[in-house]
Each structure stands twice: as C-alpha cells, then as structure tokens.
Amino acid sequence: MPSLASLGLTLFCLLGHTVSQSFQSTSRTVLDRGPSGLNLSPGAELYVANKDGKFDTTIAQRWSDFQNPTFLGIVVVANENDIINTIKFATKNKIPFLTLGGTHGYSTTLSKVQNGIAIDLRKSFISVSVNSAANTATVGGAALIQDLVNAVHGAGKQTPTGTCPCVGILGAALGGGIGRLQGMHGLMSDNIISARMVLANGNAVTVSATENKDLFWAIRGAGHNFGVVTQATIKVYPQQNNGNHVNGDLIFTADKLEAFYTLLNAQTPLPAPLSIFSLFVKLDPAAAPVILVNMVYAGPEAEGRAIIAKFSALGTVSTLVVVVPWNKLSDTAALGLGNAVCARGNRKNMFGVGLKTINIVAMRDIFNTFSEMLKNYPDTVGSAITIESFSVQGVQAFSDASSAYPHRDINNHVLLNMAYSDASIDNAITNYSMAIRAKFQANTGFPSLKTYMNYGRGDEPNAVLYGQSKLQTLGVAKKKYDPSGVFNAYHAIPACN
Numbered sequence: 001m002p003s004l005a006s007l008g009l010t011l012f013c014l015l016g017h018t019v020s021q022s023f024q025s026t027s028r029t030v031l032d033r034g035p036s037g038l039n040l041s042p043g044a045e046l047y048v049a050n051k052d053g054k055f056d057t058t059i060a061q062r063w064s065d066f067q068n069p070t071f072l073g074i075v076v077v078a079n080e081n082d083i084i085n086t087i088k089f090a091t092k093n094k095i096p097f098l099t100l101g102g103t104h105g106y107s108t109t110l111s112k113v114q115n116g117i118a119i120d121l122r123k124s125f126i127s128v129s130v131n132s133a134a135n136t137a138t139v140g141g142a143a144l145i146q147d148l149v150n151a152v153h154g155a156g157k158q159t160p161t162g163t164c165p166c167v168g169i170l171g172a173a174l175g176g177g178i179g180r181l182q183g184m185h186g187l188m189s190d191n192i193i194s195a196r197m198v199l200a201n202g203n204a205v206t207v208s209a210t211e212n213k214d215l216f217w218a219i220r221g222a223g224h225n226f227g228v229v230t231q232a233t234i235k236v237y238p239q240q241n242n243g244n245h246v247n248g249d250l251i252f253t254a255d256k257l258e259a260f261y262t263l264l265n266a267q268t269p270l271p272a273p274l275s276i277f278s279l280f281v282k283l284d285p286a287a288a289p290v291i292l293v294n295m296v297y298a299g300p301e302a303e304g305r306a307i308i309a310k311f312s313a314l315g316t317v318s319t320l321v322v323v324v325p326w327n328k329l330s331d332t333a334a335l336g337l338g339n340a341v342c343a344r345g346n347r348k349n350m351f352g353v354g355l356k357t358i359n360i361v362a363m364r365d366i367f368n369t370f371s372e373m374l375k376n377y378p379d380t381v382g383s384a385i386t387i388e389s390f391s392v393q394g395v396q397a398f399s400d401a402s403s404a405y406p407h408r409d410i411n412n413h414v415l416l417n418m419a420y421s422d423a424s425i426d427n428a429i430t431n432y433s434m435a436i437r438a439k440f441q442a443n444t445g446f447p448s449l450k451t452y453m454n455y456g457r458g459d460e461p462n463a464v465l466y467g468q469s470k471l472q473t474l475g476v477a478k479k480k481y482d483p484s485g486v487f488n489a490y491h492a493i494p495a496c497n
C-alpha cells in the first residue's frame with residue numbers, strides 16, 4: 001500500500017507541473033570563448049547576436065519562424081568537450097540553452113528559450129557510417145534523415161526513418177521516429193542500440209541495454225529531456241526488393257472524400273510494407289483544395305500496384321505509379337512535396353493528433369473548415385492537413401514496456417501544417433486550427449487523447465504526449481539525470497520521486 005506522501009508525489013508528477021527554470025535575460029557580452037568563459041576548443045565557432053538580437057549569417061534560420069527560441073549566441077561545437085563546457089557555462093550563469101540538430105522542431109515550447117545559447121551540432125556531428133557486417137549504422141547528433149538513407153541504401157541495407165529528408169535523425173528518433181518502414185522494423189527509437197550523450201551535470205555517458213539502462217529506456221520516446229546525444233548506433237536490415245519501392249500518387253477531388261476514407265479504414269491495420277499519406281492541399285492556388293494521396297509499398301511491385309489500383313478505382317483526377325529506389329523516394333513521393341515541405345522560413349503553425357480510425361463525417365466537416373480558412377486567408381495557400389497512415393505491425397513487435405514511447409496503437413497521425421508569412425493573422429489561423437484539431441480530437445477512436453510527441457503543438461497535457469502510464473518512471477529519471485530542468489525546452493517532463 002503506498003503512503004499518502006508517495007501518492008501525493010505521484011499525483012504531483014502526473015499532473016504535469018514543470019520545474020521552474022530561470023530564463024533570465026543576460027547580456028550578450030558575457031559570451032567569451034576563452035578559458036574564463038565558454039572555454040571552447042580552437043575548432044569551435046562562436047556567433048554572437050547583434051544588439052537587435054540578430055545574427056549576421058543565416059545560421060539561426062529555422063524551419064519555422066513561428067514562436068521560436070532566440071539566442072544570445074550560437075556555439076558551433078567541434079567536439080564533446082565543447083558541449084560539456086558550454087553546458088557548464090550556461091548552467092553556472094543560469095542561461096537557457098538548446099541543442100540544434102536538424103532545426104526542424106516546431107513545438108511552441110521551444111520559445112521558452114529566450115536569449116539563450118545554442119549548442120549547434122551541425123558542423124562536427126553529422127557523420128553516418130554503416131557497418132555492413134554488424135548490420136548497424138552510427139549517426140552523429142545532427143545528421144539528417146537523407147544522410148542516413150543515402151548511406152544505408154548505398155550499403156545495400158534499409159532501416160526505418162522519418163519521411164522528410166531534412167529532419168534530424170535524433171530529433172525524430174528521441175521522440176520515437178515514425179515513418180514508412182515502421183511496419184516492417186518498428187520505430188526509429190526501437191532500433192537504437194546505444195547512444196553517447198552529455199548530461200546536465202556535464203558528464204558524458206553511454207546508454208544501452210546494459211549501460212545506464214533507465215536512461216536508455218527514457219531516451220527512446222522522451223530523449224530531448226535528458227541531454228545532448230552526440231551519436232547513436234542503430235540497427236539496419238538487409239535491403240528488400242533491391243531497395244526499390246512502389247510509389248503511387250493519386251489526386252482525388254473533394255467529392256471522393258467519403259469513398260477514399262471508407263476504403264482506407266477498411267485496409268487498417270495496413271499491411272507491413274504499406275504507408276498511405278492523404279493531404280488536403282491546394283495544388284493549384286486558383287482552384288479548390290483536393291485530396292492528394294501518396295501510397296508507398298516497400299514490397300514486390302505487383303503487390304504494390306494491386307493495392308494502389310484498389311484506391312485508383314474510386315476515380316482519380318490522376319494516378320501516377322512508379323518504382324523508385326529508396327534514396328530517391330523523397331524526390332518522388334507526393335509529387336515531390338516532401339522536398340518542398342523542407343523549405344526553411346515562413347510561419348508554420350502546427351498541431352498534431354493521433355487517430356485509431358478515421359471518422360468520415362468529421363473529415364467532411366474538417367475539409368470544409370480548412371477550405372473556408374484557405375478562402376478567407378489566401379496567405380495560407382501553402383498549408384496542408386496531412387494524415388499519415390502507417391502499419392503498426394513492426395511497432396507492436398516491440399513491447400510497450402521496452403521503451404518510453406507510449407503510442408504503439410496509433411494507426412493515423414494527423415498533422416495540421418498551417419503555413420503563411422503574415423504574422424498579423426497568427427490568432428485567426430490558430431483559432432481555425434484549434435477548431436479543426438478539436439474536430440479530430442472528438443473522433444480519435446481512442447478512449448483518451450494520444451499525440452505523437454514530435455507532432456505535439458506544446459499545449460497538450462503530458463499524458464497525451466508521453467502516455468499516463470509512463471509519466472512516473474520518466475519523472476523519476478528526470479529527477480536523477482536533469483533535476484534542475486535544464487533540458488526542459490521541448491515538451492518538458494517534470495522531475496518527481
């Protein structure tokens with residue numbers, strides 16, 4: 001029987017309070033690279049913001065300009081010691097800091113870092129090497145998904161990755177890492193064998209199934225909370241179908257919405273090699289939004305073509321089916337939109353929701369609301385509502401207890417990507433997006449809300465992002481490894497006993 005005190009602590013932990021953190025504004029003049037300051041190695045670069053808070057280079061440009069972190073200085077670290085010394089300097093001076101990987105993170109929680117220091121891994125921690133005999137790849141802390149795909153494909157192997165080429169491997173994998181090959185091999189995080197990381201106290205440690213096991217469990221689903229991962233070793237698998245994937249791009253007019261989602265629900269859970277993305281999007285700015293469907297089958301061509309044909313038979317504006325090597329998929333899939341989505345800059349006002357099934361009536365309502373927003377705010381013409389439908393077979397081959405990742409039963413990940421340039425419409429677009437998110441949330445097919453943490457906006461309760469059942473263990477790990485909450489910028493987990 002637990003004591004009242006321990007119950008109280010548990011409740012405190014589960015309610016999701018955050019540890020207070022001193023984000024005090026500090027003069028940029030404090031940033032000195034010498035031994036009495038950051039104590040950087042000769043190979044490190046230090047960029048200091050001008051008095052307007054701007055940098056003379058494009059180094060600070062992120063994927064999104066919406067609710068961003070701001071920095072007094074950016075330290076382009078050259079080695080592990082630079083990371084250790086920067087963390088020690090920042091914590092001693094109570095300056096918030098943030099690791100920069102692919103800089104595609106968009107959670108509004110990142111804006112908690114104001115006048116901080118960036119620990120930029122993008123120069124010296126970007127290598128990817130494959131050990132073919134061992135079926136492993138070792139990736140740097142800021143290596144990108146396309147770097148991994150190129151290296152692994154080149155070695156005649158495959159491994160699960162996120163879909164967009166420009167995203168940081170570890171930025172994605174530390175939160176789970178969902179993507180097209182998850183039906184066969186699980187999440188990116190399921191495939192981490194070991195990682196090297198620098199902790200809040202400046203210690204560098206290795207985590208694996210045999211070393212720092214509690215931390216190894218925690219970083220595979222909630223990893224951004226616990227340190228700077230400088231490199232990780234992951235599993236790779238023998239390539240199937242000579243590394244070729246069947247890619248189908250189908251365009252449906254809006255009147256096919258009900259038929260399309262009825263057929264999609266009927267295929268769920270999807271077969272292991274199949275992923276289906278459906279996007280509400282304007283392909284022609286002057287025309288009505290359409291439903292763009294991208295289907296990728298990582299199996300034999302005939303099987304892939306047969307499944308795509310079932311959907312195409314509903315009646316498309318166009319159907320394009322090609323077989324492409326894995327390393328060229330992002331150039332091809334969804335008419336090449338994956339590459340376009342990578343473009344930096346512009347405001348990206350983002351929301352995510354996890355669905356078990358797709359509610360057809362709600363989808364029509366959502367399509368109408370989205371169309372109304374596009375009409376009333378023409379600046380949002382580049383926006384999209386995307387539903388990423390994945391197989392969960394490979395994901396469920398790993399037990400829920402195996403890592404901190406909580407949502408192995410999400411069949412469909414919704415992403416609202418509202419893109420525009422005019423900051424004066426932020427509130428209006430946020431209101432539209434919240435109304436649309438509420439329609440999804442009212443129809444998830446789950447008894448409680450679930451959102452993949454990397455797709456979270458930053459306003460969700462922690463139970464939604466991390467799963468109620470994981471919060472206590474995560475809170476205990478947080479207390480052990482980051483008691484002061486210096487790694488609290490990205491969907492912070494409160495420390496608890």
Ligand SMILES: Cc1cc2nc3c(=O)[nH]c(=O)nc-3n(C[C@H](O)[C@H](O)[C@H](O)COP(=O)(O)OP(=O)(O)OC[C@H]3O[C@@H](n4cnc5c(N)ncnc54)[C@H](O)[C@@H]3O)c2cc1C
Nearest residue numbers: 101102103104105141162163164168171172177178229490
């Ligand atoms: C266009 C686009 C496509 C996406 N597609 C997918 C997808 O297919 N699958 C998927 O799972 N997710 C996807 N995401 C979501 C993505 O996983 C998150 O946005 C992720 O946080 C991006 O990581 P990053 O390294 O690029 O960004 P960053 O902004 O650099 O990092 C995001 C967070 O992770 C931390 N971080 C980054 N690297 C490290 C590290 N080495 N050690 C410790 N902390 C680190 C940062 O400090 C920050 O808190 C996509 C996002 C975008 C914008």
